[in-house]
Amino acid sequence: MKKSRIFSGARPTGRQHIGNYLGALQNWVKLQDEYDCIYCIVDIHALTSLEDTGNLQKNIREMILDWLAVGLDPKKSILFVQSHVPEVMELHTLLSMITPLSWLLRVPTFKDKIKLQPENVNYGLVGYPVLMTSDIVLYKATVVPVGEDQLPHLELAREITRRFNGLFGYTFPEPNGKLTNYPLIIGLDGKDKMSKQAGNDIELAMTEEETIKKIKTAYTDPARRYRSDPGHPDKCNVYKLMGYFESTGGNGIAEKCRKAEIGCVDCKMILAEVINKALRPIRQRRDELATDPRYIDEVLADGADRARVIARKTLTEVKKNMRLI
Numbered sequence: 241m242k243k244s245r246i247f248s249g250a251r252p253t254g255r256q257h258i259g260n261y262l263g264a265l266q267n268w269v270k271l272q273d274e275y276d277c278i279y280c281i282v283d284i285h286a287l288t289s290l291e292d293t294g295n296l297q298k299n300i301r302e303m304i305l306d307w308l309a310v311g312l313d314p315k316k317s318i319l320f321v322q323s324h325v326p327e328v329m330e331l332h333t334l335l336s337m338i339t340p341l342s343w344l345l346r347v348p349t350f351k352d353k354i355k356l357q358p359e360n361v362n363y364g365l366v367g368y369p370v371l372m373t374s375d376i377v378l379y380k381a382t383v384v385p386v387g388e389d390q391l392p393h394l395e396l397a398r399e400i401t402r403r404f405n406g407l408f409g410y411t412f413p414e415p416n417g418k419l420t421n422y423p424l425i426i427g428l429d430g431k432d433k434m435s436k437q438a439g440n441d442i443e444l445a446m447t448e449e450e451t452i453k454k455i456k457t458a459y460t461d462p463a464r465r466y467r468s469d470p471g472h473p474d475k476c477n478v479y480k481l482m483g484y485f486e487s488t489g490g491n492g493i494a495e496k497c498r499k500a501e502i503g504c505v506d507c508k509m510i511l512a513e514v515i516n517k518a519l520r521p522i523r524q525r526r527d528e529l530a531t532d533p534r535y536i537d538e539v540l541a542d543g544a545d546r547a548r549v550i551a552r553k554t555l556t557e558v559k560k561n562m563r564l565i
């Protein structure tokens with residue numbers, strides 16, 4: 241039986257963090273056996289917030305290293321860079337003609353971006369979800385494993401798909417989002433989504449020392465002001481982060497925190513150890529992969545070749561249906 245197709249992607253704005261890992265990457269790895277998977281480093285999307293592209297090539301390589309290290313397998317999945325298959329930009333232009341501007345202006349992530357980068361509200365930012373829709377439908381993917389923050393984009397992708405099919409005849413299946421058990425990881429500041437831009441992240445590729453140093457800056461239980469105050473683990477993001485990597489049920493930390501037998505600094509050290517332990521094999525594998533840059537080139541070239549075959553076929557069908565050819 242033919243497997244359903246998955247498409248997902250991430251912006252190469254830097255190295256992947258544990259929010260990306262828990263919210264998306266872990267799922268991508270698992271899904272490789274069940275689905276026909278395509279994972280894309282979306283460099284064109286990254287341009288909507290990068291004015292200085294000096295690090296773009298470096299970031300792309302960092303990202304593919306992270307992906308391979310967590311277990312994405314180029315023998316099972318197509319791994320490629322978005323701009324290496326430029327058909328997506330052509331489809332983006334075509335889909336932009338049938339997408340009402342009002343749909344795009346109401347997307348919550350667009351409103352957030354205006355606040356985050358008021359000096360760079362570019363045209364591409366408004367069309368971001370149209371490009372994302374193009375990514376997905378160009379490969380006729382039906383399942384899109386993402387974190388919760390991407391769901392509004394997927395809602396729009398479904399609306400655009402429906403509109404296209406209604407206007408030009410059935411062409412694309414409607415894509416559906418697929419969440420992990422941890423679809424929204426809060427950053428070390430304890431309030432915002434973990435992200436590179438907010439600086440509240442822990443990168444997969446950090447050293448153990450860097451991880452400890454960064455976790456020392458984490459916010460814990462806001463109600464616990466002194467070491468002698470009883471803590472509230474259920475309100476503490478450090479405690480929550482611990483639970484993503486190790487079952488906290490039987491380790492007694494919550495109880496000790498409630499009785500003020502351990503302090504927040506102790507908890508942060510425990511978190512650092514838990515994360516370092518969980519990431520150790522990934523970091524080791526990443527270091528090994530980094531010694532062979534030719535392999536990375538081969539993986540990306542092969543991924544683009546395989547993706548291009550599918551992309552060209554869909555684009556021809558789209559143009560025929562739109563009476564462009």
Ligand code: TYM
Binds near residue numbers: 426
């Ligand atoms: P990006 O690069 O922001 O994030 C990549 C993936 O990581 C998830 N994620 C998180 N999950 C939980 N908690 C967090 N703190 C967290 N931060 C990030 C994201 O939800 C995402 O799944 N627009 C997309 C990239 C994209 C795409 C696509 C995705 C472009 N085209 C087509 C799917 C299909 C983005 O910026 O992801």
